[in-house]
Amino acid sequence: MNARSLLPLRAATGAGRLSIDGLDAEALADEFGTPLYVYDAATLRERAAAYVEPLTAAGGRAVFALKANATPAVLRVLRDAGLGADVASAGEIAAALAAGFNGRDLVVHGNAKGSDDLDAALAAGAGLVVLDAPEEAALLAGKAAAAGIVQDVLVRVTPDIDVDTHAKVRTGHAGSKFGLDPDAARALLTSLPTGLRGRGLHVHLGSQVVDAGPLQAAATWCAAFCAEAGLTPEILDLGGGLGVAYTPTEATPDPRAYASALAVAVPAAFAAAGLAAPSLILEPGRSVVANAGITLYRVRVVKRTAAGTTWVSVDGGMADNPRVALYDAPYRPFLATRLDDPATGRYAVAGRHCESGDILALDVDLPSPRPGDLVAVPMTGAYHATMASNYNQFGRPAAVLVDGGAATLVTRRETAADLLAREIP
Ligand SMILES: Cc1ncc(COP(=O)(O)O)c(C=O)c1O
Numbered sequence: 001m002n003a004r005s006l007l008p009l010r011a012a013t014g015a016g017r018l019s020i021d022g023l024d025a026e027a028l029a030d031e032f033g034t035p036l037y038v039y040d041a042a043t044l045r046e047r048a049a050a051y052v053e054p055l056t057a058a059g060g061r062a063v064f065a066l067k068a069n070a071t072p073a074v075l076r077v078l079r080d081a082g083l084g085a086d087v088a089s090a091g092e093i094a095a096a097l098a099a100g101f102n103g104r105d106l107v108v109h110g111n112a113k114g115s116d117d118l119d120a121a122l123a124a125g126a127g128l129v130v131l132d133a134p135e136e137a138a139l140l141a142g143k144a145a146a147a148g149i150v151q152d153v154l155v156r157v158t159p160d161i162d163v164d165t166h167a168k169v170r171t172g173h174a175g176s177k178f179g180l181d182p183d184a185a186r187a188l189l190t191s192l193p194t195g196l197r198g199r200g201l202h203v204h205l206g207s208q209v210v211d212a213g214p215l216q217a218a219a220t221w222c223a224a225f226c227a228e229a230g231l232t233p234e235i236l237d238l239g240g241g242l243g244v245a246y247t248p249t250e251a252t253p254d255p256r257a258y259a260s261a262l263a264v265a266v267p268a269a270f271a272a273a274g275l276a277a278p279s280l281i282l283e284p285g286r287s288v289v290a291n292a293g294i295t296l297y298r299v300r301v302v303k304r305t306a307a308g309t310t311w312v313s314v315d316g317g318m319a320d321n322p323r324v325a326l327y328d329a330p331y332r333p334f335l336a337t338r339l340d341d342p343a344t345g346r347y348a349v350a351g352r353h354c355e356s357g358d359i360l361a362l363d364v365d366l367p368s369p370r371p372g373d374l375v376a377v378p379m380t381g382a383y384h385a386t387m388a389s390n391y392n393q394f395g396r397p398a399a400v401l402v403d404g405g406a407a408t409l410v411t412r413r414e415t416a417a418d419l420l421a422r423e424i425p
Contacts, residue, residue, distance in 0.1 A: 003248035006332060006378040008040030008292050016340035018376050021402045025336040026374050028407055029296045032398050035316030036296045037385055041077050041403035043292035048081035050256035051284055058263035060280035063107050065240045066092040068285030068382040073401045073410035075099030086283040090120035097124060111178050122147055130154045130202045132179060134188055141193035150195060154202040154237055157185035159221045165208045166327050172205035186229045200278055204239025207286060210253050212261040219266045223273035236266055237281035244290040246379045247330045255287045286382040293381025299373040310347050312369045317351010318358040319391040321384050331361045336376040341367035353392050393419055
């Protein structure tokens with residue numbers, strides 16, 4: 001059985017069955033079909049509060065990174081809990097607005113923003129645009145001037161601080177495609193074109209960071225950089241990045257302790273450099289939503305190979321969870337209605353897609369899985385729906401939000417007709 005920490009707040013495992021907020025997982029699967037993303041609103045609220053409370057108390061702000069989950073119904077819960085929105089495209093801006101965020105709640109990102117992204121940011125009245133390159137500054141300034149707007153901006157700097165995480169989600173090192181080298185960042189911030197108002201600096205070191213240490217180092221670096229460059233930022237945005245435990249053996253990072261530590265570390269670092277404290281923004285994604293999500297699948301086939309592996313193939317896979325293929329991400333699936341049955345061996349859980357890399361988990365202890373069994377994969381609220389594809393022309397899964405003992409369909413299942421709708425003729 002999985003460790004409690006991997007499950008949403010309102011999940012329970014009594015009588016050998018998984019339920020969420022009192023709703024039996026099997027009943028959810030029967031009603032809404034599988035694969036099914038299930039989100040627990042209570043977990044979303046608790047995780048949002050872990051950031052909002054310490055940061056607001058310190059005069060800062062937390063903005064949720066929509067790249068982790070852009071489901072408007074999920075976003076609405078997070079907005080009501082006090083989070084702003086970190087958006088990285090015109091599409092994410094549209095999702096944030098659909099969820100009821102105001103323009104001033106938006107922090108707009110992207111290392112290669114297009115004209116459409118900048119137009120959407122200006123039309124929304126975005127609170128901050130984070131500049132990633134001088135040519136983007138020129139483009140945005142021209143648009144802002146044409147619209148008679150002065151747009152508040154941050155400049156993203158790359159401090160060359162390495163973090164111990166997967167190379168594909170590391171961004172703060174020299175040579176990163178994101179942000180500007182210190183000299184280029186200083187030059188841009190001190191000579192912004194008319195139409196842009198510089199409010200401060202942005203740094204994002206990477207994802208799946210396990211504690212506040214690397215961001216504290218980034219705050220110290222930024223304070224020294226500002227002191228040396230004669231900059232007095234009003235805002236320091238340290239990005240997102242706090243990780244989560246995907247399996248019971250990993251340490252579980254604590255968002256409240258992390259946000260509280262940074263709310264203290266930033267003023268301390270700037271005071272030590274002889275500067276006034278900027279207001280702190282954090283942009284958590286994964287650590288707000290990963291825990292809130294469980295994906296439900298049905299077992300279709302159980303097959304023992306001559307090499308000794310027993311494959312348990314389910315009705316989803318790499319199209320709804322590409323993280324295993326991308327990062328070798330570990331997950332701990334379990335049988336949602338047979339939690340009290342003793343494990344009978346080690347199994348590999350595979351998807352239904354036409355690739356050998358279509359795997360959800362290897363070496364999982366399970367109790368003789370059978371076709372029709374319900375498989376639950378916890379920790380699937382972040383970077384699943386947003387990274388899902390239509391590989392093999394399968395429709396993307398439906399999603400339900402569970403709140404107050406009721407489940408609401410918030411994303412309908414994609415159909416073959418949806419997939420053909422864009423094709424001409
Ligand atoms: C600029 C920026 N902010 C925030 C995030 C969210 O990171 P995480 O989901 O690890 O908290 C990312 C993730 O790539 C990012 O690039």
